[in-house]
Each structure stands twice: as structure tokens, then as C-alpha cells.
Amino acid sequence: MKIVTKIFCLVLLPFLIAPPATAQLQPADYSQEAQQIIQELLDDKEGFQRLTKFVDTYPHRLSGSESLEESIDWIVEKMKEDGELDNIRTQQVTVPHWVRGEESATLISPYKKSLPMLGLGGSVATPEEGIQAEVLVVSSFDDLQSKSEQAKGKIVLYNVPFTSYGETVQYRIRGAIEAAKHGAAASLIRTVGSYSMQTPHTGTSSYEEGVKKIPHAAITIEDAKLIQRMTNRGKKIVVNLQMDAKTLPDAQSRNIIAEIKGSEKPEEIIVIGGHIDAWDVGQGAMDDAGGCFAAWQALRIINELGLEPRRTIRLVMWTNEENGLHGGTEYKNMVKDNGELENHILAIESDSGVFDPEGFGFTGSGEAFKMLQSIGTLLEPISAGEITRGGGGADIGPIMREGVPGMGLQVDGTRYFWYHHSPADTIDKLKESEFNKCAAALAVMAYVVADMEPTLPRES
Amino acid sequence: MKIVTKIFCLVLLPFLIAPPATAQLQPADYSQEAQQIIQELLDDKEGFQRLTKFVDTYPHRLSGSESLEESIDWIVEKMKEDGELDNIRTQQVTVPHWVRGEESATLISPYKKSLPMLGLGGSVATPEEGIQAEVLVVSSFDDLQSKSEQAKGKIVLYNVPFTSYGETVQYRIRGAIEAAKHGAAASLIRTVGSYSMQTPHTGTSSYEEGVKKIPHAAITIEDAKLIQRMTNRGKKIVVNLQMDAKTLPDAQSRNIIAEIKGSEKPEEIIVIGGHIDAWDVGQGAMDDAGGCFAAWQALRIINELGLEPRRTIRLVMWTNEENGLHGGTEYKNMVKDNGELENHILAIESDSGVFDPEGFGFTGSGEAFKMLQSIGTLLEPISAGEITRGGGGADIGPIMREGVPGMGLQVDGTRYFWYHHSPADTIDKLKESEFNKCAAALAVMAYVVADMEPTLPRES
Known part of the structure; x- marks a missing residue:
């Protein structure tokens, strides 16, 4: 009108x-x-x-x-x-x-299960055969620091509950950098979201000059909690991460x-x-x-x-x-x-x-x-x-x-x-x-x- | 205690x-x-x-x-x-x-997009190369009946909003039977659920003696609505359905x-x-x-x-x-x-x-x-x-x-x-x-x- x-x-x-x-x-x-x-x-x-x-x-x-x-x-x-x-x-x-390409995360141990995931924007790829490694669960950057000796060669999972976006998104932005500093092979975050029905969330992430670029992805809240609980029970957690992402x-x-x-x-x-x-x-x-x-x-x-x-x-x-x-x-x-x-x-x-x-x-x-x-x-x-x-x-x-x-x-x-x-x-x-x-x-x-x-x- | x-x-x-x-x-x-x-x-x-x-x-x-x-x-x-x-x-x-096996649904036209899906319990498999066909969207069994002539060789999608479980689940249970009676190649339902974050729901389904068994799967509420809207705009919708399911x-x-x-x-x-x-x-x-x-x-x-x-x-x-x-x-x-x-x-x-x-x-x-x-x-x-x-x-x-x-x-x-x-x-x-x-x-x-x-x- x-x-x-x-x-x-x-x-x-x-x-x-x-x-x-x-x-x-x-x-x-x-x-x-x-x-x-x-x-x-x-x-x-x-x-x-x-x-x-x-x-x-x-x-x-x-x-x-x-x-x-x-x-x-x-x-x-x-x-x-x-x-x-x-x-x-x-x-x-x-x-x-940046292009996502094919990607997947699979829980290998204690049993096989597909983990819904999304690679984080800017992430590098894994090698073609993927990265298969034990998972080290941490609750914060400080916790990672305190477990530094265990991080080498592992896939670090930041199992950080959503509080505010500003607070939680740090693990998406800087997660790969900090994990790489401790020798991790790759890093995963608990998705930055306040609710999940097996829903992964993507978003941008960063690397730092002089720090190795490692693949970085989000898994769902459900699966991050599951891996945390199994870890607490003394289970060894192994994940296979495959990412094809590239920056053109x-x-x-x-x-x-x-x-x-x-x-x-x-x-x-x-x-x-x-x-x-x-x-x-x-x-x-x-x-x-x-x-x-x-x-x-x-x-x-x-x-x-x-x-x-x-x-x-x-x-x-x-x-x-x-x-x-x-x-x-x-x-x-x-x-x-x-x-x-x-x-x-x-x-x-x-x-x-x-x-x-x-x-x-x-x-x-x-x-x-x-x-x-x-x-x-x-x-x-x-x-x-x-x-x-x-x-x-x-x-x-x-x-x-x-x-x-x-x-x-x-x-x-x-x-x-x-x-x-x-x-x-x-x-x-x-x-x-x-x-x-x-x-x-x-x-x-x-x-x-x-x-x-x-x-x-x-x-x- | x-x-x-x-x-x-x-x-x-x-x-x-x-x-x-x-x-x-x-x-x-x-x-x-x-x-x-x-x-x-x-x-x-x-x-x-x-x-x-x-x-x-x-x-x-x-x-x-x-x-x-x-x-x-x-x-x-x-x-x-x-x-x-x-x-x-x-x-x-x-x-x-019944074993699910590998499965996927992909929107082929008007553009390519993966459709999160779950095969429905008891469904037969598709041929190895999948079933690729135009989608006929219907709102009920009556609507399917009225569009019977268009159903032959198509993938019928029941886009039925969730009301009560008893009412809506009919399309999961009998959807393949009714679609097959009208000559459909496969059938999809809008998932039987009251909320979705791209969440497909599985559940059991039936075949009827003397009616051809066709593959039957659920796609998400989001995608069923999307396909409905694109259909309303006159777009031709083509989906490729691949299911590996078997009954042992x-x-x-x-x-x-x-x-x-x-x-x-x-x-x-x-x-x-x-x-x-x-x-x-x-x-x-x-x-x-x-x-x-x-x-x-x-x-x-x-x-x-x-x-x-x-x-x-x-x-x-x-x-x-x-x-x-x-x-x-x-x-x-x-x-x-x-x-x-x-x-x-x-x-x-x-x-x-x-x-x-x-x-x-x-x-x-x-x-x-x-x-x-x-x-x-x-x-x-x-x-x-x-x-x-x-x-x-x-x-x-x-x-x-x-x-x-x-x-x-x-x-x-x-x-x-x-x-x-x-x-x-x-x-x-x-x-x-x-x-x-x-x-x-x-x-x-x-x-x-x-x-x-x-x-x-x-x-x-």
C-alpha cells in the first residue's frame, strides 16, 4: 500500500x-x-x-x-x-x-557411535585417514593447563557448559590454539548453544602465528556430556575425527x-x-x-x-x-x-x-x-x-x-x-x-x- | 538404606x-x-x-x-x-x-541438500543405487487418493502436522501401504514429533499382504515444510533415497x-x-x-x-x-x-x-x-x-x-x-x-x- x-x-x-x-x-x-x-x-x-x-x-x-x-x-x-x-x-x-567439505566424528571406544558434529569455521583438515586418538576431557583452559602432560597427541574436548555466549565462545575461538600449545592432535568443543536435540553449532575459530594449526570441531551437548560421564567412570575414550575443510x-x-x-x-x-x-x-x-x-x-x-x-x-x-x-x-x-x-x-x-x-x-x-x-x-x-x-x-x-x-x-x-x-x-x-x-x-x-x-x- | x-x-x-x-x-x-x-x-x-x-x-x-x-x-x-x-x-x-544399515536422503532438485532422516522400522531397502524420483506432497490419505494419478513412480511425502500421536502416527504405520497402492516408488513422512531441531524420529511401520513393499522413512519437520513451500511455489522437487535396511x-x-x-x-x-x-x-x-x-x-x-x-x-x-x-x-x-x-x-x-x-x-x-x-x-x-x-x-x-x-x-x-x-x-x-x-x-x-x-x- x-x-x-x-x-x-x-x-x-x-x-x-x-x-x-x-x-x-x-x-x-x-x-x-x-x-x-x-x-x-x-x-x-x-x-x-x-x-x-x-x-x-x-x-x-x-x-x-x-x-x-x-x-x-x-x-x-x-x-x-x-x-x-x-x-x-x-x-x-x-x-x-573457507569450505567445510566432508566431515565426521565417530566414537570408537568404548563402543562405536556416530557423533553429530560441525567443523568450526577456519579449521584445517585432518589427514585423509582422519585423526584417531584418545580424548582428554577438560573443563576450562586452566584445567587443560593442569592436565598439560596428558594432552600430547590427544584430542582435547572442552566440555564447557553454556553460560553466556561471550564466556563460552572462547573455547570455540581459541580452543585449537590452546590445545595445540599443549601438544594436542585436534580439539573438540561442546557446542556453543543453550539447548540441544543432538544439535551441533558451528562458528568461527582462530589460529595463532607460531602455534600449530590443528583441526577444531564442535560435537553436541549430549555427546560431550556422555564422554564426560564415561571418562568419570574410568573408560578410555577414543574418537576418530575426519575433516576435509580447506581455506581457499x-x-x-x-x-x-x-x-x-x-x-x-x-x-x-x-x-x-x-x-x-x-x-x-x-x-x-x-x-x-x-x-x-x-x-x-x-x-x-x-x-x-x-x-x-x-x-x-x-x-x-x-x-x-x-x-x-x-x-x-x-x-x-x-x-x-x-x-x-x-x-x-x-x-x-x-x-x-x-x-x-x-x-x-x-x-x-x-x-x-x-x-x-x-x-x-x-x-x-x-x-x-x-x-x-x-x-x-x-x-x-x-x-x-x-x-x-x-x-x-x-x-x-x-x-x-x-x-x-x-x-x-x-x-x-x-x-x-x-x-x-x-x-x-x-x-x-x-x-x-x-x-x-x-x-x-x-x-x- | x-x-x-x-x-x-x-x-x-x-x-x-x-x-x-x-x-x-x-x-x-x-x-x-x-x-x-x-x-x-x-x-x-x-x-x-x-x-x-x-x-x-x-x-x-x-x-x-x-x-x-x-x-x-x-x-x-x-x-x-x-x-x-x-x-x-x-x-x-x-x-x-530389523536392521537399519546405512541410509540417507538427499534433496536433488531444486538444489542439493542433505535431508536428515531415519528409516522407519520394518522398512525394506531401496535398490543399491537408491530411488531418485520426483516428490508428490500430500496432506492426508484422502489427499493422496485425490492425487492418485500423480503418484505413480513418485516419492510420496506425507506432510502431516503433529496433532495427537494417535492421529499422526497413522502415516508412519500405514504410509508405505497407501502410497504403494497408488504406485509410489517410496514414501516419506514428516517426522512424528511435536518439535524439531532438524530431528527425525523413527518408529515402526507396516506392510500389507498383496501390496508392494516400498521403502519408508521420516524426514524432519523443517524439511517437510521446506519441500511443501517449494512445491507451493511450483518447484519440481526431486529426492534421492538410499536405504540399506533388512529384516533378518x-x-x-x-x-x-x-x-x-x-x-x-x-x-x-x-x-x-x-x-x-x-x-x-x-x-x-x-x-x-x-x-x-x-x-x-x-x-x-x-x-x-x-x-x-x-x-x-x-x-x-x-x-x-x-x-x-x-x-x-x-x-x-x-x-x-x-x-x-x-x-x-x-x-x-x-x-x-x-x-x-x-x-x-x-x-x-x-x-x-x-x-x-x-x-x-x-x-x-x-x-x-x-x-x-x-x-x-x-x-x-x-x-x-x-x-x-x-x-x-x-x-x-x-x-x-x-x-x-x-x-x-x-x-x-x-x-x-x-x-x-x-x-x-x-x-x-x-x-x-x-x-x-x-x-x-x-x-x-
């Missing part, structure tokens, strides 16, 4: 008569537009259908893959067909190109960029988006096609309602968030080089899943925080207006570190780490109504910040 | 002075024993540890497998070592011997039987148990090692407390519930032949998982129902005393059909069909506290029915 009548009755008197430092946004001034945006998006059918078709058609979008580039072509084409957004373009980004020469990918050009201050930019790349398992529906498409929907609806924000709203779908962050980094380099960086008023990312939205986490000045809280009240009708301190996103991290205020859409995270980087991150886990609410929250926030009289202040 | 002092103060005056037809059990008469049983079991550590070790050691217990027979040996040995139960023995049972000659297995012999009426029997066989995926922890071990714990604690029920409590771990029910049938034949059938006062089965217990479902006379409700009040301290009409269990079905009153332990079933017959049915899904409560509910119910003055009446 296209509403061409622009609402002109935007009265922002308080900002005109008070100095910016004490200016208070009157959210009521935007209540009509917010209501329209919310209503349009809650009623929308097209966005979620489009998302569904996209992930069904391009489920695997790992950097370097043809599938990722085809998926980018599809979006750019759809944007051009729509004819709704300005300045549709892509930004070239050089990305790593860097490849070319693209950030997708499109805009609603500002009507009065087009040089001032509110950037909003998510990342278009995804792991090579599941569909990357939640992580993060959903975030990209919710942001896209936000711009589409602002345009369809005929709203013409003073400032530019720029949609970016970053590439290579998962295993390199080159999309976010190259975007920062571009806007730094072309002078746009200073005019980035706010960066908003949706990369926590498109479940029931709760609000936004914000990193920026106290004054800006208050203004955003005020805008948040416009989202009370969908209970998505809570603004909390701290937040952002991986892709907007590079520009945030250059001083751009950043926000992350916050949603009900109950099941996020059930699906994250796993074969279970599929479209059926998402709900149209929740996706639409996420799009509405993004749209209201982006539109009001882009249109309000005062510019959202950076650090004051 | 062994308490040798028998509690003699069991006053059952109401039963002695009133005729059986109107006799009311005074549950308060057993409140002391019930409290003791509950307390002992809630504090128990050994039962759940034993269950854990059992399923870790013998995860796959499909009829005909060595692993099932080894697991039976282990239990019989432990029972003899314990020295707690009387008349420990096994009953020979001839069982089917019948094999020998055993029911395990052990008792607490009745002190006054040893010929009257309360039989209680679950099934010891399980599918060849996961650990069969919930289905049904948990039920067997909870019942075993019930007898162990009754014995350890020095309680000596008037009637015999007989523990049976039936074999071959999953794909034949020969254990339950042979048990019925045995007790019919040896005259014990008429003296089966009550049969209690636990085969709904050992989650938080809620009570029992009962099939029998109205008078017995009232008495059992009265006993149920003893389980109020653990909120497990609700007695509802209707209930039993597959293994006790054959004796129930001969007139034996039957009961099934009812538990919180929220996640039962998440794990049922799937790789996710592992011990980590169970809680010691809930398992112990199940054992307590079984123990109190079995003990009071075995000990109370009046005999639980059959149909009045």
Missing part, C-alpha cells in the same frame, strides 16, 4: 525554542507516523513471505560461496524492481573463503546499500541493517536474513507511507559478518575515506534474531540516550520501546569504534542460542507477527531519528 | 467391617508407609545413576540386537547381585530382527521378571514395569529405560524399607514393545497358560517418560477406580495422585484385553514427543528429581494395592 500524502503537521517546537543540550523530544509529535508505521507493518504479508522465499532459495550464504553472491544479486534485483529505494548499489568486499584464496563479496534520501539534510545518515552472509548449515533465517529483511521492510514502509525524513536513512546488508567482519570493516573504511563517517548520526543493527522485540540497547551519549528513550515511548503499543544502555552490533562495531552512536535491536532471546549457527536456524522458527514487530520497531526508531529537528548528539 | 523393622500398625478396620462392594480404603492407614517410600526415593541417588550408566553403556536396544541382550544380562546380573528381589528370571521371547530371521530376546513375594496372598499379583527394548538411535532413556528403572526402584525401596505386602509385586521389563509387542504378548500367553492371569489384580506400566509425575490413568471397574483415587491421595505430597479414567500401556495391553485392570503412570508430557524415537532421547533430558518422583508414585501405588485388605475388584 502506497500512501503518497506526506504528513506535514510535524511540530517540533520544543527543539526550536530550547538549546540542544536540554532539548526534549516530544514523542507525541510523531505518534501519528509511529502508529501508521506500526499498523502497516503489523498487517504486512509480503515481507515475511519474501524472507521465506529468500532463505528457502539461498539457505547457505557463507563468504566466498556462489550461493551468497547469488543471494545478493537476488536482493539487489528485487530492490530495483521495487523501485522504492534510492541509490541502490553494492560495495565490493574481499572476504575469506580470498574471494569477492559485496555489501548491499540502498537509501531513502533525506529531504532536508541528505548528508546526515542513519544507517540500519544486518548481515546477509550466514553459515553453511540451516538457513541463516534468524542469523541474520531476518535482521536484513526487517530493516529492508522498515525502509519500504517508510517509503510506502510517503514519509520523507529530513535525513538519509541508509540500509546496509553487510557481508562476511560470520567469519571475518570484512563487510563492516570495509564499510567503515569507505565512509571514513569519503567523509561520510562524521555525518553518521546513528547506526542501528538487528542481529539478535527477529523474535518478539523488546527495545534497543544503545551506546552513545547520555543526552542521546534520553532522546532515544523518548522515541522508545512510541513503541509502547508493541512493547518494544525499552532503551537500555550498552548495545550495538558486530557489523556496526567498526564505525562505532570511530565514534558513531550505535544501537542493537533487542528481542526475546530465549531460543536464540538454541538455533544459532546450527542446522535448526530455519524459517519455521520465526513468526511473521514477531518479524513484523521487529520491522516496526526499526522503522519507527530510524524514521524519528532521521526526521526530528535536533540531530542526535554524539558524546557530549 | 535398609530398614528391617516392618511396620505392623496397619489398621484396615473399614475393610474388615464393611462388605467389599462398599469398602472404602482409608488412605490415612498407609500414610506412614507412603511418606517413608516417598522420602526414601526423593533422597535416592543410586537409581538415577544406575539408569544413567545403563543407557550410556547400552544406548541402542532394538529387538534382535546383541546390545539388547547384553543390556538384559546386565540388569539380571545387577538384580542378582543386589539380592533384594525374589524369583529373578527371564522369559524367552521370539522377536523380529527372527531372533531370541527375553522379558525380565522379578518379584517381591506376597506375605499372605502370594498368588495374587500386581505387575508393574516398562519395556527394556528401544530404538537404535539416542539412548531410549525416556522410552523406556526410565520407566523400567523407576519400577525397579519402586520394588527396591519397598524391599529396603522392610515392607512386606500381602500380595506379590512383580516387576516385568518387557522386550520388543517397539516393533512387535511380542514381549507383552508372550507374557500374556505365559500367565494364561500357567493360570496366573486370573490372579493379576492390577497391571501398572510406565511408558510415557519419567518426567514430573501427575498421577495415573486407569482402565477397570468404577469401584476399583474409587479405591485407586483414595490411594492417590497418598501421593499428594508430590502432586502425583490424580487418577483419571482410561489408561494403561502397550505391554500390559494383552493382559488388559483379557480382563486385567490396567494403569499407566501419567507425567508432564510437554516434551515427550520432542524426543520420542529420536537421537535426542538421551539421559540428559531427564531429571533425577523427576525420575525419583515417578519411582515414588509407582512404589506407593503398587505397594498399597498389593497390601490392602480388599482385593482391587475387576469389572463389577
Whole structure:
């Protein structure tokens, strides 16, 4: 539905008569537009259908893959067909190109059993015949240190229960490095996830200059616990690990960029988006096609309602968030080089899943925080207006570190780490109504910040 | 803990002075024993540890497998070592011997993707090169009928959402038969489960005399929905199915039987148990090692407390519930032949998982129902005393059909069909506290029915 009548009755008197430092946004001034945006998006059918078709058609979008580039072509084409957004373009980004290949893990002793697994991004392969070795179970890097003498030639299994992602993911990121330092032949982690139905989760991992690169993979929570229990009973655990993974020469990918050009201050930019790349398992529906498409929907609806924000709203779908962050980094380099960086008023990312939205986490000045809280009240009708301190996103991290205020859409995270980087991150886990609410929250926030009289202040 | 002092103060005056037809059990008469049983079991550590070790050691217990027979040996040995139960023995049972072999399903068109799958018990194999065919998606047997002309040579996929087990399982049981009648080359079902993280569920299936046997397997909910959506978009779906399954000659297995012999009426029997066989995926922890071990714990604690029920409590771990029910049938034949059938006062089965217990479902006379409700009040301290009409269990079905009153332990079933017959049915899904409560509910119910003055009446 296209509403061409622009609402002109935007009265922002308080900002005109008070100095910016004490200016208070009157959210009521935007209540009509917010209501329209919310209503349009809650009623929308097209966005979620489009998302569904996209992930069904391009489920695997790992950097370097043809599938990722085809998926980018599809979006750019759809944007051009729509004819709704300005300045549709892509930004070239050089990305790593890791390929999983065939892989398996098999419990050999005390009995034979297939272990569902996923190699971790960036891992090297095993020799063709695999690595068959006794397993040393450790509960932490400290525990590994204390068992250093037993690690040589073994497969180290980090059986670390999920606490927070930040805490637990260390074993995915640095597990191979630390195990190799103690002479291990390979390393396994208990999958980084908060629930499992024999579900392994992949994700990126690292090596360190001067430390031997050993194969690194995730097994399920169930099997990590099983191996722990059998170890506790004094059983000797032997696993055969076979991985065919390789890192090919860097490849070319693209950030997708499109805009609603500002009507009065087009040089001032509110950037909003998510990342278009995804792991090579599941569909990357939640992580993060959903975030990209919710942001896209936000711009589409602002345009369809005929709203013409003073400032530019720029949609970016970053590439290579998962295993390199080159999309976010190259975007920062571009806007730094072309002078746009200073005019980035706010960066908003949706990369926590498109479940029931709760609000936004914000990193920026106290004054800006208050203004955003005020805008948040416009989202009370969908209970998505809570603004909390701290937040952002991986892709907007590079520009945030250059001083751009950043926000992350916050949603009900109950099941996020059930699906994250796993074969279970599929479209059926998402709900149209929740996706639409996420799009509405993004749209209201982006539109009001882009249109309000005062510019959202950076650090004051 | 062994308490040798028998509690003699069991006053059952109401039963002695009133005729059986109107006799009311005074549950308060057993409140002391019930409290003791509950307390002992809630504090128990050994039962759940034993269950854990059992399923870790013998995860796959499909009829005909060595692993099932080894697991039976282990239990019989432990029972003899314990020295707690009387008349420990096994009953020979001839069982089917189906073997899964290597298997896979691959989406070929519109793109290549591995489809997590499980062949269904009893299925025939595909030819060595597999069956590669277009997929015809149907929503029901009626829908298949209406699309009969399109079915020839296709792989029929029953995309039937889970409603109740009874309703949905028809497609697992009869899916191959009906698809073959319409000329299909093979059949797939959307897995019979209420939740999925790319989790296929196996289970038994049937063929019909005179109808061609075609391969039959389950794919995940996610993939069934994906194939449905792509079909709706007009895509041609091609799948390659490879199955190596075979049915070998019948094999020998055993029911395990052990008792607490009745002190006054040893010929009257309360039989209680679950099934010891399980599918060849996961650990069969919930289905049904948990039920067997909870019942075993019930007898162990009754014995350890020095309680000596008037009637015999007989523990049976039936074999071959999953794909034949020969254990339950042979048990019925045995007790019919040896005259014990008429003296089966009550049969209690636990085969709904050992989650938080809620009570029992009962099939029998109205008078017995009232008495059992009265006993149920003893389980109020653990909120497990609700007695509802209707209930039993597959293994006790054959004796129930001969007139034996039957009961099934009812538990919180929220996640039962998440794990049922799937790789996710592992011990980590169970809680010691809930398992112990199940054992307590079984123990109190079995003990009071075995000990109370009046005999639980059959149909009045």
C-alpha cells in the first residue's frame, strides 16, 4: 500500500525554542507516523513471505560461496524492481573463503557411535585417514593447563557448559590454539548453544602465528556430556575425527546499500541493517536474513507511507559478518575515506534474531540516550520501546569504534542460542507477527531519528 | 538404606467391617508407609545413576540386537547381585530382527541438500543405487487418493502436522501401504514429533499382504515444510533415497521378571514395569529405560524399607514393545497358560517418560477406580495422585484385553514427543528429581494395592 500524502503537521517546537543540550523530544509529535508505521507493518504479508522465499532459495550464504553472491544479486534485483529505494548499489568486499567439505566424528571406544558434529569455521583438515586418538576431557583452559602432560597427541574436548555466549565462545575461538600449545592432535568443543536435540553449532575459530594449526570441531551437548560421564567412570575414550575443510584464496563479496534520501539534510545518515552472509548449515533465517529483511521492510514502509525524513536513512546488508567482519570493516573504511563517517548520526543493527522485540540497547551519549528513550515511548503499543544502555552490533562495531552512536535491536532471546549457527536456524522458527514487530520497531526508531529537528548528539 | 523393622500398625478396620462392594480404603492407614517410600526415593541417588550408566553403556536396544541382550544380562546380573528381589528370571521371547544399515536422503532438485532422516522400522531397502524420483506432497490419505494419478513412480511425502500421536502416527504405520497402492516408488513422512531441531524420529511401520513393499522413512519437520513451500511455489522437487535396511530371521530376546513375594496372598499379583527394548538411535532413556528403572526402584525401596505386602509385586521389563509387542504378548500367553492371569489384580506400566509425575490413568471397574483415587491421595505430597479414567500401556495391553485392570503412570508430557524415537532421547533430558518422583508414585501405588485388605475388584 502506497500512501503518497506526506504528513506535514510535524511540530517540533520544543527543539526550536530550547538549546540542544536540554532539548526534549516530544514523542507525541510523531505518534501519528509511529502508529501508521506500526499498523502497516503489523498487517504486512509480503515481507515475511519474501524472507521465506529468500532463505528457502539461498539457505547457505557463507563468504566466498556462489550461493551468497547469488543471494545478493537476488536482493539487489528485487530492490530495483521495487523501485522504492534510492541509490541502490553494492560495495565490493574481499572476504575469506573457507569450505567445510566432508566431515565426521565417530566414537570408537568404548563402543562405536556416530557423533553429530560441525567443523568450526577456519579449521584445517585432518589427514585423509582422519585423526584417531584418545580424548582428554577438560573443563576450562586452566584445567587443560593442569592436565598439560596428558594432552600430547590427544584430542582435547572442552566440555564447557553454556553460560553466556561471550564466556563460552572462547573455547570455540581459541580452543585449537590452546590445545595445540599443549601438544594436542585436534580439539573438540561442546557446542556453543543453550539447548540441544543432538544439535551441533558451528562458528568461527582462530589460529595463532607460531602455534600449530590443528583441526577444531564442535560435537553436541549430549555427546560431550556422555564422554564426560564415561571418562568419570574410568573408560578410555577414543574418537576418530575426519575433516576435509580447506581455506581457499580470498574471494569477492559485496555489501548491499540502498537509501531513502533525506529531504532536508541528505548528508546526515542513519544507517540500519544486518548481515546477509550466514553459515553453511540451516538457513541463516534468524542469523541474520531476518535482521536484513526487517530493516529492508522498515525502509519500504517508510517509503510506502510517503514519509520523507529530513535525513538519509541508509540500509546496509553487510557481508562476511560470520567469519571475518570484512563487510563492516570495509564499510567503515569507505565512509571514513569519503567523509561520510562524521555525518553518521546513528547506526542501528538487528542481529539478535527477529523474535518478539523488546527495545534497543544503545551506546552513545547520555543526552542521546534520553532522546532515544523518548522515541522508545512510541513503541509502547508493541512493547518494544525499552532503551537500555550498552548495545550495538558486530557489523556496526567498526564505525562505532570511530565514534558513531550505535544501537542493537533487542528481542526475546530465549531460543536464540538454541538455533544459532546450527542446522535448526530455519524459517519455521520465526513468526511473521514477531518479524513484523521487529520491522516496526526499526522503522519507527530510524524514521524519528532521521526526521526530528535536533540531530542526535554524539558524546557530549 | 535398609530398614528391617516392618511396620505392623496397619489398621484396615473399614475393610474388615464393611462388605467389599462398599469398602472404602482409608488412605490415612498407609500414610506412614507412603511418606517413608516417598522420602526414601526423593533422597535416592543410586537409581538415577544406575539408569544413567545403563543407557550410556547400552544406548541402542532394538529387538534382535546383541546390545539388547547384553543390556538384559546386565540388569539380571545387577538384580542378582543386589539380592533384594525374589524369583529373578527371564522369559524367552521370539522377536523380529530389523536392521537399519546405512541410509540417507538427499534433496536433488531444486538444489542439493542433505535431508536428515531415519528409516522407519520394518522398512525394506531401496535398490543399491537408491530411488531418485520426483516428490508428490500430500496432506492426508484422502489427499493422496485425490492425487492418485500423480503418484505413480513418485516419492510420496506425507506432510502431516503433529496433532495427537494417535492421529499422526497413522502415516508412519500405514504410509508405505497407501502410497504403494497408488504406485509410489517410496514414501516419506514428516517426522512424528511435536518439535524439531532438524530431528527425525523413527518408529515402526507396516506392510500389507498383496501390496508392494516400498521403502519408508521420516524426514524432519523443517524439511517437510521446506519441500511443501517449494512445491507451493511450483518447484519440481526431486529426492534421492538410499536405504540399506533388512529384516533378518527372527531372533531370541527375553522379558525380565522379578518379584517381591506376597506375605499372605502370594498368588495374587500386581505387575508393574516398562519395556527394556528401544530404538537404535539416542539412548531410549525416556522410552523406556526410565520407566523400567523407576519400577525397579519402586520394588527396591519397598524391599529396603522392610515392607512386606500381602500380595506379590512383580516387576516385568518387557522386550520388543517397539516393533512387535511380542514381549507383552508372550507374557500374556505365559500367565494364561500357567493360570496366573486370573490372579493379576492390577497391571501398572510406565511408558510415557519419567518426567514430573501427575498421577495415573486407569482402565477397570468404577469401584476399583474409587479405591485407586483414595490411594492417590497418598501421593499428594508430590502432586502425583490424580487418577483419571482410561489408561494403561502397550505391554500390559494383552493382559488388559483379557480382563486385567490396567494403569499407566501419567507425567508432564510437554516434551515427550520432542524426543520420542529420536537421537535426542538421551539421559540428559531427564531429571533425577523427576525420575525419583515417578519411582515414588509407582512404589506407593503398587505397594498399597498389593497390601490392602480388599482385593482391587475387576469389572463389577
